[in-house]
Structure formats: structure tokens, C-alpha cells
Amino acid sequence: MSGREFKKVDITIKSKNKDLYNFMNLVPERNKRIKKASADSIKEDPMNELADKLHPDIQHMIIDEVVDNTKSTKTFKLIPDSDSNTQSLAYFRAGQYLSLKVEVDGELITRPYSISSSPQEALEGYYTITIKKEENDGFLTPYIWNNWEIGTKVKSSGPEGFFYYEPLRDKHQIVGLAGGSGITPFISMAKSIIDGTIDANLTILYGCSDEDDMIFYDELKQLEQENSDKIKVVFVLSCEEVSLKGCETGFITSDLIEKYANVPNSSFFICGPQVMYNFVEKELEKLNLLPKQIRREAFGEIKNIENLSGFPKKLADETFTLKVHIGNIVKEIPAKATESVLVAMERAKLAPPSKCRSGECGFCRSLLLKGDVYISPLSDWRRDADKKFGYFHPCSSYPISDLEIKVPRDIRIQ
């Protein structure tokens, strides 16, 4: 196209679409302003200051209160550690999590925990996180049980994750399908609905194995009674003997969901242990929902990876050699086929980066230089370009040969 022809088109655009005209003139306008601007350096940067407050790399906190919820669940109230750089806590969206970074016997371990307090309470100066003691979590929860008390210092990321209500995408009616400690993001959402931060209604179907396992029973009942036009809670107990009145028994089936939810006009949010997803996902399939009607909280690393389809079972007992390049360190470490590459690096005290531990956030993204990994199909959220160029997420990948990998250093928490 000649220069003259281009001008003709430009004039047509000017008259027909002023927005597009402004867009095309962006660069000359920007250059004009840069030429006019002062050469003095900028002393205040309110946009970056706000971004740092909303998305801090690290938050230093101190435990202010510990509440025993059930025999296997505790809630910790965290306030800013005034001796550190954290003077206030980052605002968040109800449903997000904190990635805690804890040193246990010289190993730096990260774990994501949903925030059970509301965003409004963060502005008032605290978060709460509710932690269940998992029997097969050899790393962290036993340590927390034995060591965390009032005054203990705790480090975490800023608020993370995508499990929150978004009015542009989600229906006004939220249905929360919770299992065990998966109730925590829904407590935060319920409080946010009541204080007006979220304009939506919430029905929670809360599945538990027995009455002792129900967390926040009194709080949920109270929230429901005081706000019955917006909040409904249905407890679903799978044990044989149920003494509480008004509970459903059995599991969260499609029939039960239809009984309490206006299915076509609801968005479904799922949070709970992996076994619950396996069951509930099949039940939701029967309801013919649109994919965008279902939101899933990441459930952490896959347990019993050898049972997943496609995993080479004959390698389940193997241990491979993992050569890791991290920063300027190169180290060879052992890596079991049934443990994620991330866990192998943590055991070797290499402090690899991680946040969600579910393949979702991309924070552990690393380069596979040699060898093969099995990637969990339940948590393979790699971008297509990453698949093509050999990048993988160590938190959702398992060694099935000797490996050589290049891992970024975690510069957040030093």
C-alpha cells in the first residue's frame, strides 16, 4: 500500500471511529509528552506503591490467637509483625489463599491455606487461616501442631489464587460444594456477602464424615439465621449415626444439589479433599452444566499418584537421580517416582519456588533439560508454548527417568 492510500484509510477511520483514531495516535502523543516532561527523577510512585501493598512478595506476621475448632482443626489469627516491614496486611478477594513458608528441620516448606477471614477483616488488621492436621502429611501440620502458639512469627506470600466470585463471569447465585477443611473459603465469602463486599447469594452444601469433623458449625448456623435471605447452609454427613437435626445424610449427589440449587442459574464452586472432587465432579456431569459454571479450588499435590491413569505403575518403587541447576548451585539429588519433583528438591533443602502446589500458578515453572516426567492430568495447567519448549511445573510432575532441570531461585523469602 502506498503512503497516499494509507492516508485515505486514516481519514476514513477518523470520521468513523474516534477511539481507533486515538489509539493510532497514542505513540506520537506519548513521545510529545515525554519531550515536554521534566528530567528530574520521579520522587513519588503511587501506582507501584499501591501494587506493592496489594501484591507483596512476602508478609511477616505474628500469631495473635489460636482457636481449637475440632479435634483435628485449629484456626490461627495472624496480625502484622510490627518489628518487620509488614505494617498492614494485603487486601484480597474472598476465596484466595496465602502460601505459607515455614522452616522445618532446616527445610523450607510452602503450603497454600485458604483465608477464612473476610477481606474487610484484613483492612481491620488480621487474617485467619484454618488448618486441619492431616495424618499423612509428614512435613508440615505435625510441626504446626507442636510449635505454633501465640507470638510465633509466620511468613507468607501475598493473597493468591483464582477461586473467587467474579460478577462479570459468575451467576448471582453461588453454590459452594465443600468438604472437610474446604469450608474455609466459603466462610470468607459468606462474611463478604453479609458485609456487602460481594453482591451475591450463597448456598453451601458442606460434606463431612462425621459431626466431629464439622468446622465452623456454630458460626455457619449463626450466619445463616441472621441472613437467611442471602445465606443457606446444608450439612451433609456421610456417617451412619447423626444426632444433629436438619442435616442431610450420605454424599453431595446430583439429586441433593438439585434439591437445594437452581441449577441453570447458579455458579458452582468446589473446595475440598481430592476424593471429594473425584465424587462431586461425576455428580455435576449429570447436571449438564456449562464449563464456566464450575470453579475449582486447587487441591494441592495429588495423593497416590501411582493410581492415576497413564502413570507407569512398574516404576512406582523406583528412585531416580535429579540433577538440579538452581541459581549458581548444581546438585544431584535422589527423586522418588511417586513424589513430585518439587518435594524431592525440598527434601534436598534446595528451597525451590512454589505457591499453589497444584500446577496452577506457574510460580515453580522450570526447564526440563533431560529425561522424562509424568505430569498429573488433573493439574496440568501449562501453557501451550511451555509444553512446546520443555517447561514444566515441578509441583505437578513426577520423575520417570533420571532428570536434569533448571529451576528459578525463589527470591521472595530470604
Ligand code: FES
Ligand atoms: S507451585 Fe504453582 S504451579 Fe507449581
